[in-house]
Amino acid sequence: AARQHYRTSPYQIQPADVVRPWESYRRNRLALHWDPTPSADPDDQAAWTAELVGTRRAVAAGIAQPAYAPAITSSQERINPRLQARLDQIGSCIPPAARAALAPFRPARAAREAAVAQGLPDALSVRCEWCLAPVGEPCRRRRIGPNDGVRAITPRATSHPGRVDLAAQQAQHAEQAQQPALA
Ligand SMILES: [Zn+2]
Structure with missing residues (x-):
C-alpha cells in the first residue's frame, strides 16, 4: 500500500x-x-x-x-x-437419528435403505421400464386429468415389481462377474 x-x-x-x-x-x-x-x-x-x-x-x-x-x-x-x-x-451427511425421524416423510428412500441394509437388491439402482423413473429416483404414479392431460406425478413408496426383478437380475450378474471361477 x-x-x-x-x-x-x-x-x-x-x-x-x-x-x-x-x-x-x-x-x-x-x-x-x-x-x-x-x-x-x-x-x-x-x-x-x-x-x-x-x-x-x-x-x-x-x-x-x-x-x-x-x-x-x-x-x-x-x-x-x-x-x-x-x-x-x-455414511451420509444426515446423522442416523435424523434419518430415522425423516423416514415417514420419504417412504421410497426409507424402503431403499431398508432393502440395502437387508442385503436385498436395490431397485433404485436401475431404471424402471414401466414408469421410466431414472436411476436413483423412486417409481412414480401419474394422475390423469379429465382431458387426458397428465396433471401430476407423485412418487410411489414402493418400486414397480418389474424394476425389483431387474435389479435382482443385475445384482446376480454382477455377482457372477465377480466370481468367474465359481460360475
Ligand atoms: Zn416404476
Missing part, C-alpha cells in the same frame, strides 16, 4: 492511505470465499463457529486461499480429510 501510495500521490503517506487499500483487499478476498463445511462436530456450536471464523480470518489476512463453492469446482476442491472421516463413519 505504501509503495502504491508513493507511486501515485505527491502527498506524505497517512494511516488512511494504508488502511483503505488493506480493507478493500480483505473485502475482495472474502467476496471470493465460500465457507467450507467445518470439520468440527456440528453439535459443538463453539468449535464449529470458531473454525468458521478462523478460516474467514485467515482468508481475509491472506494466510489461506479463498475456498470456492464446491458446486463450481467440485473436482478441484478436496474435502477436508477430517470431515471425510466423519462422513465415512456416518
Whole structure:
C-alpha cells in the first residue's frame, strides 16, 4: 500500500492511505470465499463457529486461499480429510437419528435403505421400464386429468415389481462377474 501510495500521490503517506487499500483487499478476498463445511462436530456450536471464523480470518489476512463453492469446482476442491472421516463413519451427511425421524416423510428412500441394509437388491439402482423413473429416483404414479392431460406425478413408496426383478437380475450378474471361477 505504501509503495502504491508513493507511486501515485505527491502527498506524505497517512494511516488512511494504508488502511483503505488493506480493507478493500480483505473485502475482495472474502467476496471470493465460500465457507467450507467445518470439520468440527456440528453439535459443538463453539468449535464449529470458531473454525468458521478462523478460516474467514485467515482468508481475509491472506494466510489461506479463498475456498470456492464446491458446486463450481467440485473436482478441484478436496474435502477436508477430517470431515471425510466423519462422513465415512456416518455414511451420509444426515446423522442416523435424523434419518430415522425423516423416514415417514420419504417412504421410497426409507424402503431403499431398508432393502440395502437387508442385503436385498436395490431397485433404485436401475431404471424402471414401466414408469421410466431414472436411476436413483423412486417409481412414480401419474394422475390423469379429465382431458387426458397428465396433471401430476407423485412418487410411489414402493418400486414397480418389474424394476425389483431387474435389479435382482443385475445384482446376480454382477455377482457372477465377480466370481468367474465359481460360475
Ligand atoms: Zn416404476
